[in-house]
Amino acid sequence: MNKMPSRIFCASLLISVFLLSSQIRASSLPKYEFRGVWVATVTNIDWPSKPGLSISALKREALDIISAHHAMGMNAIILQVRPAGDAIYPSALAPWSKYLTGQQGLPPDQSFDLLKFWIEECHKRNMELHAWINPFRAALHSDEPLHISHPALVNPHWTVTHNKRLYYNPGLPEVRQHILQVITDLVSRYDINGLHIDDYFYPYPANGEAFNDTATYISQLDYEAPLSMHDWRRHNIDLFIEEANRTIHKVKPWVKFGISPFGVWRNIADDPRGSDSRAGVTSYDHLYADVIKWAEMGWIDYVVPQLYWSTRDEAANFIKLADWWNLNVTNRHLYIGHGIYKINGTQKHWDNPEELKDQLAYTRQLKNVKGSAFYSHKHFMRANNNLNSLLQDSIYKTPALTPPMPWLNNIPPQPVSNVRHRRGIITWEAPFNVNTISKPLKYIVFIDNDEDQAVWFITTNRFYRPSPLVSEKKGRYSISVATIDSFNNISERSQSVTVRF
Secondary structure, rough: OHHHHHHHOOOHHHHHHHHOOOOEEEOOOOOOOOEEEEOOOOHHHOOOOOOOHEEEHHHHHHHHHEEEEHHHHHOOEEEEEEOOOOOOOOOOOOEEOOOHOOOOOOOOOOOOHHHHHHHHHHHHOOEEEEEEEEOEEEEEOOOOOOOOOOOHHHOOOHHEEEEOOOOOOOOOOHHHHHHHHHHHHHHHOOOOEEEEOOOOOOOOOOEOOOOOOHHHHHHOOOOOHHHHHHHHHHHHHHHHHHHHHHHHHOOOOOOOEHHHHHHHHOOOOOOOOOEEOOOOOOHHHHHHOOOHHHHOOOOEEEEEEEEEOOOOOOOOOOHHHHHHHHHHHOOOOEEEEEEEOOOOOOOOOOOOOHHHHHHHHHHOOOOOOOEEEEHHHHHHOOOOOHHHHHHHHHHOOOEEEEEOOOOOOOOOOOEEEEEEEEEOEEEEOOOOOOOOOOOOOOOEEEOOOOOOOEEEEOOOOEEEEOOOHHHHOOOEEEEEEEOOOOOOOOOOOOOOOOEOO
């Protein structure tokens, strides 16, 4: 993995520390925008940099990643916690990942929970942690040794070998139930903000090789109302997604369920509703993921299509695809996935140094697009046409909260009371008898000047010491406080108190 020069890391950490200890200039109301980055663990793409690191090194690398993206203005980390039928956290349902220690099933340290560390460090910076799983990938190589506890070894009839890889068969109800148990365990034990699945459902096509699930299909065939094999496969994934959504929100109603599908649903040549594209693979026809149906049915909370093409691509054009998704995902959140790994690469049309700036500017003006995600972390750590500074100094200079989802909860929390200013400290009382559903409340402190400019600051404390650093000139400032719940709904502001700097 390409590593960021140490001086850049140090600068990022210093910036992060400053942001944590000071207030952030913003508009009078918080901006809502999802700003995420994928952190891949499979084959050590992003983290850890290699297997076998000590706990202190694993923590240090994690902190470098979190701090760097916090400094850039990100508000969500999408961390791959289940790369290939394994786990980067302790689980009775999957062995420890070999990408941590070099040996599947070998824990880095039984007494330390890496996922909990990631979550806590993100939350300290008011960043969300979305746990990213690959549900049906059992092993990257079909001939690799599996730990004795690996479900694919214990239940070999669950698996299909395809393109020299090992997959769980989505057509088997017991396979889907196993993955639902993994999701239940993950959501119930960890304070994650979202459960995230990417584009891998049925595997990508392999030349001259079919996915060998014919026996399963025939055994389940309803001869009175038969489905084609293709429709049957889509039905299997539909069943899984619908039940996963129900499971997640039953365990924790505030945890978001998101899908990051391949960027082309269907080509218009195959479906009049499809996009003006000529992609060789589509989500619907080849991966059997009908993500548009899932959004329309309310089975997912957000969609992040992987639009990893340029604004000048002919066969799959970023602009045309962004427009298409904007028109077809209207009742759930739509974020755009950007393929920053192609910057300064060899692929045609990616020679424009303004490509990502143009993509972000375009998607921000689309009505239904509510944010972006970037694949992946390590490509922020190399020459990338100054994308880091573009985000930190310009596009993401003003902080943002992830957008609330009214279908999960649209009831604002109760406001705080008894806001006072004594001896340089603002204090307040929590809402009376409020039900936080086992989640601690957060508070947002607004500092307004006479010119209607504001600074806002989020804290879990019930006190705040205003600092002259928030102002650019002396004067009177009004300070008020509001409550933020676990859905990012904001209460009414309290009555303000006046502080003179």
